[in-house]
Amino acid sequence: MKRLARAILTACMAGSLILTLVAAVQIAMSDSLAPLRERTAEEIVAVTDAMMARAATPERMTELIESRLAAEPRNWATLTALRDAATEQGVALPPDLVAAYDRAKAEDGSLANMAGDCAACAWDIAKCSLSTAMVCKLPILVTPVEDVRGVVKAGWDYLAGSDVDEVDLGLSIVGLGATALILFTGGTSETLKLGASAAKLARGMKILSPGIERMALTAVRTGVDWKALTRIDGSVESLTRAVRLDAFRPLADVASDFGRIGTATGPTSALHLLRYVDDAPQARQMARAAEALGPRTVARAEVLGPARLMRSTMRLSGTAWELISGLLGLIGSLTLLVIGALKGAAFRVLRRLAR
Numbered sequence: 001m002k003r004l005a006r007a008i009l010t011a012c013m014a015g016s017l018i019l020t021l022v023a024a025v026q027i028a029m030s031d032s033l034a035p036l037r038e039r040t041a042e043e044i045v046a047v048t049d050a051m052m053a054r055a056a057t058p059e060r061m062t063e064l065i066e067s068r069l070a071a072e073p074r075n076w077a078t079l080t081a082l083r084d085a086a087t088e089q090g091v092a093l094p095p096d097l098v099a100a101y102d103r104a105k106a107e108d109g110s111l112a113n114m115a116g117d118c119a120a121c122a123w124d125i126a127k128c129s130l131s132t133a134m135v136c137k138l139p140i141l142v143t144p145v146e147d148v149r150g151v152v153k154a155g156w157d158y159l160a161g162s163d164v165d166e167v168d169l170g171l172s173i174v175g176l177g178a179t180a181l182i183l184f185t186g187g188t189s190e191t192l193k194l195g196a197s198a199a200k201l202a203r204g205m206k207i208l209s210p211g212i213e214r215m216a217l218t219a220v221r222t223g224v225d226w227k228a229l230t231r232i233d234g235s236v237e238s239l240t241r242a243v244r245l246d247a248f249r250p251l252a253d254v255a256s257d258f259g260r261i262g263t264a265t266g267p268t269s270a271l272h273l274l275r276y277v278d279d280a281p282q283a284r285q286m287a288r289a290a291e292a293l294g295p296r297t298v299a300r301a302e303v304l305g306p307a308r309l310m311r312s313t314m315r316l317s318g319t320a321w322e323l324i325s326g327l328l329g330l331i332g333s334l335t336l337l338v339i340g341a342l343k344g345a346a347f348r349v350l351r352r353l354a355r
Contacts, residue, residue: 036314041292047312056089073129077272085299125204141197147176155230170216171200191259202274211278215251223247257283264290269298276306285310
């Protein structure tokens, strides 16, 4: 029996090892067998619907809305999305919370408040809120004039020996490239320009993530000819002479994904979601979630957490499950063999001691 058990365990271990090696070789040799696969839009909706059904409890929704109402300035992109999500999930909010919500909305939406906030936002981007940025500042940022200003100012600062705002320069180059129809990605000039402008606005409001700022810095420091930059005039020829386009392609891809988020959810919601994106894979995942969920993306990012929302756009492939099952079988077989060997050694020692 011992020999039979040992033979069975050895066969299981050999089978697990072969299965694991085959899956590993397949993954290494074929991009189509990647361990993680993108979910379809329908799958993303179904998965997040199930997650929301569990997570959107009355206590959770009440807590989220109360905390957003207490913030200053209030973020009406999230407040509106959370209120809609509560209705969608059939969550009855406490009457005093509903009354506080309505009072705050009437107060912030008054004409006097909006006029004053809009004027402050137009003058100083750091004073913009999500409610005012889209109306009062974004129309200025989406113009080619703003991108040319950013590039020319960087050239002047370089010549004068002053500090250059390299993040603003990188985003201005991407925006100017979209305007000049120098497409860095397979997207459209509209999504690329919208995404670059939204990123500049988020940066001015101090809600652009450090990872995206580092991407802009890397693009500028590896892809800009500073002497040629001082002679740029906004034309395609001067831009291509001053910029190595391949260095800016990763940043442009992210900006294009930002534009996709804006197209799917609306500019205000997109500006809120940008703060959660720290690298290119996350930008792609958030864009796919936004295109699947539309305006519901904001509420699901708040209730589920942005990391869980972005992970919901991916799933393990069949090859990954095959690799995992093979590894588990291999580990289990090795563990049992080691335990058996140790038991045999212990019995032999005990027999010698008994003699």
